[in-house]
Amino acid sequence: MTAVVDPQVAVSRAARPAGRGRRLGRAGLRGVVFVVGLVLALQVITTVIGSRYFPQPTAIAAALVDQLADGALGVALLSTLGSALAGLVLATVVGVVAGLLLGSSPWTFAIVRWVVEFLRPLPSVALVPFAILLFGVGSTTTILAAFYASLWPVLFNTLYGVRDADPVAVDSARTFGLSRVQVLRRVVLPLALPNVLTGVRVASAIALVLTITVELLTAAGGVGYFISFMQAAIRTPEMYAGVLVVGVLGYLIALGVQALERRMLFWNRRGDA
Amino acid sequence: MAVAAPSTRRRGGAPPKWVPAVLPVVLLALWEVAGQAGGSVYLPPLSRTLGVFAETWFPDVVVHDVLPSLGRFAAGFLLAAVIGIVLGLAIGMSRTLDDYLRPTLEFLRALPAVAVLPVAVFVLGLGTSMRISVIVFGVVFPVLVNAAAGARSVRPERVETARMFGLTRFAIARRVVLPSALPMISAGLRVALPIALIMMVVSELVGGQNGLGFYLTYQQQNFDIPAMFAAVIVLGVLGNLLNALYAAVERRALHWARHA
Numbered sequence: 401m402t403a404v405v406d407p408q409v410a411v412s413r414a415a416r417p418a419g420r421g422r423r424l425g426r427a428g429l430r431g432v433v434f435v436v437g438l439v440l441a442l443q444v445i446t447t448v449i450g451s452r453y454f455p456q457p458t459a460i461a462a463a464l465v466d467q468l469a470d471g472a473l474g475v476a477l478l479s480t481l482g483s484a485l486a487g488l489v490l491a492t493v494v495g496v497v498a499g500l501l502l503g504s505s506p507w508t509f510a511i512v513r514w515v516v517e518f519l520r521p522l523p524s525v526a527l528v529p530f531a532i533l534l535f536g537v538g539s540t541t542t543i544l545a546a547f548y549a550s551l552w553p554v555l556f557n558t559l560y561g562v563r564d565a566d567p568v569a570v571d572s573a574r575t576f577g578l579s580r581v582q583v584l585r586r587v588v589l590p591l592a593l594p595n596v597l598t599g600v601r602v603a604s605a606i607a608l609v610l611t612i613t614v615e616l617l618t619a620a621g622g623v624g625y626f627i628s629f630m631q632a633a634i635r636t637p638e639m640y641a642g643v644l645v646v647g648v649l650g651y652l653i654a655l656g657v658q659a660l661e662r663r664m665l666f667w668n669r670r671g672d673a
Numbered sequence: 674m675a676v677a678a679p680s681t682r683r684r685g686g687a688p689p690k691w692v693p694a695v696l697p698v699v700l701l702a703l704w705e706v707a708g709q710a711g712g713s714v715y716l717p718p719l720s721r722t723l724g725v726f727a728e729t730w731f732p733d734v735v736v737h738d739v740l741p742s743l744g745r746f747a748a749g750f751l752l753a754a755v756i757g758i759v760l761g762l763a764i765g766m767s768r769t770l771d772d773y774l775r776p777t778l779e780f781l782r783a784l785p786a787v788a789v790l791p792v793a794v795f796v797l798g799l800g801t802s803m804r805i806s807v808i809v810f811g812v813v814f815p816v817l818v819n820a821a822a823g824a825r826s827v828r829p830e831r832v833e834t835a836r837m838f839g840l841t842r843f844a845i846a847r848r849v850v851l852p853s854a855l856p857m858i859s860a861g862l863r864v865a866l867p868i869a870l871i872m873m874v875v876s877e878l879v880g881g882q883n884g885l886g887f888y889l890t891y892q893q894q895n896f897d898i899p900a901m902f903a904a905v906i907v908l909g910v911l912g913n914l915l916n917a918l919y920a921a922v923e924r925r926a927l928h929w930a931r932h933a
Contacts (some may be wrong), residue, residue, distance in 0.1 A: 430769075431776035438777065453796045510688035514697045521734035521912030523870045525878070525886075526905045529893035534715060609785040613875055616790065624788065639795065645789050650783035 432582055455637045461638035464644065474627060477645060480611055480622040482609045483539055484653070487546025488607040492600055495551050499558025499596070500584050509559075520556070524549035524606075537618040542611055549610040550603035557599025561592025594668050597661045608650055623649070717899040725903040734888065739907070742884040746799060746873045749808025753865070757813045758858055762846055765854070771821070782818060786811035786868070786869025787875050794879060804876040804884075811866040819861025823854025850911035856930045859923050866919055872913055885911075 439457050446456045449516025467473035502509045502516075528545055533542040565588045573587045589596075627642035701719055708718025764771050764778075797803035827850050829866055835849045877886025887905055892900040 427772040427775065430772035431774075434773040435777055486839050507688050507692070510692040511696055513693040516698065518697075518909055518913060521867060521870075521916045522905070522909035523867065523874050523912055524870050525874045526889060526908040529878075529889050530715075530901060530905065533893060533898075605783075605785070609787055609871070612785050613787045616787065619876060627788060628791045631795050634795075636795070639791060643784070643792060646788040647780050647784035650785055651780055 409632025443511065454637075455640065459637040460644065463635075467638060467641060473599035473623075473645060474621045475641070476621060476626040476642075477649065478588075479536055479539075480608075480615065481531040481649065483542040483622065484546055484604075484607045486539075486543045487611065488550055489542070489598070490547045491550040491603055491607070492554050495554025495603070496558050496596055499555045499599075500503075500562055500592075501527065502555070502601040503559040503562025503592070504580075504584060504588065515625065516555075520552045524610060528610075528614055528617060531614075532618060537620045539620070541618065542614045542620065542622070545611045545614045546607040550607040553602040553606065554596065554599040557595045557602070558592055562588055564595070594665055597657075597664060601654070601657045601661065604653050605650065607617075607645075608653060612646065629655045678790075713846055714896075715898060717902070718722070722899045722902045722906070725900045729900070730903070736881050738885055738888045742873055742877065742886070745876075745884070746803050746869055749805045749873070750812055750865070750869045752805070753809040753812035753869070754816055754862060755811070757784050757816025757861070757869040758820045758851075760813075761817040761861075762824045762850055764817070765821035765824025765827075766842075766846060766850060778814070778817070782814040786872055790875060790879065794877075799882070804873070807870045807876040811868045815865045815868065816858065816861040819857045819864075820854055823857030826857070827853040854857065857928060859927055863919060863923070866930050867912065870908075870915065874908065885891065 442454070446453070446454055464473070502512065524545065527548065528541075531541050531545055535544065550602050567590065570583060571585055573583045578586065610615035611622065612624035614620070616628050619625050619628075623642055623646050627639055627646070630636075630639035630642060704873070705719040708716050708721070757760045763773060786807065790807055793807050793810075797806060831849050831853065832845060835845045840848065873884075874886040874889070877884035878890050881887030881890070885908060889901060889904045889908075892898075892904065
């Protein structure tokens with residue numbers, strides 16, 4: 401599919417530099433206008449009519465400032481971020497190693513294939529109740545859940561990347577006397593890197609979802625617990641402030657992974673699309 | 674182009690077809706043996722787990738939990754697909770709309786869907802509508818983003834030609850843009866499928882009255898580990914079946930797009 405679109409992309413990219421800044425500026429302005437308009441509209445509606453379910457945006461902002469100043473939200477935020485990142489890093493290491501192994505050895509892949517292909521579509525949250533029984537309530541359960549769920553995208557993307565690695569490059573490296581491990585590290589891994597990072601991008605979102613799910617269920621701290629606690633306490637502005645913070649966190653993680661992709665793939669044309 | 678097969682594949686030849694079946698059989702046998710040997714409440718033997726199906730699942734659990742879950746899954750997925758495709762095409766066809774909505778949608782897309790669960794419970798209570806809307810929230814953004822990308826990448830000549838023939842904007846969207854964007858939309862739906870399943874389970878974990886997620890937590894709290902494993906197995910099979918089903922539908926419906 402990309403092959404079909406490619407010529408156009410190339411043309412538009414060549415033609416872009418002059419108009420790009422202005423377009424981005426106008427697009428950004430319109431985006432901000434919409435957000436501001438939406439918030440103002442909500443403010444007017446909630447003030448004039450009032451709603452049991454949605455507080456005034458100013459009340460949410462006040463709650464947000466309050467909770468941040470108080471430190472409660474900050475602590476929760478750090479705990480969530482820590483668990484999600486720990487799970488993601490663990491999943492990346494294990495997923496890349498396993499992906500390299502499975503991608504370069506058809507026998508290993510054949511042996512574990514059915515097990516892996518059964519586990520991947522299994523909705524990872526289904527294992528959370530069992531994990532809670534086994535590991536109790538705490539950061540171990542949270543991190544392991546995030547790890548398990550985000551492992552699959554990294555593993556499978558690495559696997560596909562390894563399989564797509566140019567056989568000529570691999571064979572040349574072998575001819576130059578590199579060992580199998582060296583070939584994997586120096587040739588196959590760099591060639592598979594765009595795929596690996598795509599996997600990490602998908603996994604980063606999933607890690608956050610699982611972290612928050614476990615927090616919601618186990619009351620073990622973090623922003624997930626913060627939100628459900630505020631909901632139970634009917635402190636609506638605080639609840640919405642928590643959701644807002646989670647959204648920002650998700651957005652920042654996505655931006656971070658994107659930046660990582662751009663940095664590591666500056667040599668790859670797909671990377672800056 | 675295919676001059677040289679990868680060197681790894683030449684060595685030793687391809688593994689025989691029965692190889693993938695070995696490990697599952699070994700693992701299941703180990704599960705049974707280790708469970709029988711006992712010692713841990715957390716590992717009941719496989720036979721006891723499977724026994725749960727024979728004892729209580731037909732028809733009770735199937736009617737009480739599985740079917741409601743599937744119903745909400747289907748409703749949420751289809752609703753989100755329609756909303757996502759319509760909004761996505763509109764955004765992809767209109768620069769202006771795209772400019773205005775983009776930051777808001779980017780934010781909502783980055784918001785983990787489970788975080789809105791407490792909000793949904795607060796606003797909609799603990800009923801079916803809450804559970805379906807949580808699924809919709811999880812599914813709609815991947816579909817929308819892909820539909821918009823698909824609509825943006827439609828060749829301008831096609832749209833111009835259609836306009837020359839006097840088609841209205843709506844007709845162009847339906848007759849030209851939608852078919853061209855369909856492969857992209859389908860990719861979005863495929864990504865959304867496991868998300869929908871996850872959201873289905875999560876939405877039933879809190880204050881549930883029925884459903885697979887409810888069954889799962891209920892058995893966990895009852896400490897009925899075999900029944901809990903039974904639910905995990907069913908969810909695994911369900912995930913696999915849905916994947917296979919979607920792949921089959923996609924192959925049939927999009928066979929014309931496979932040249933790409």
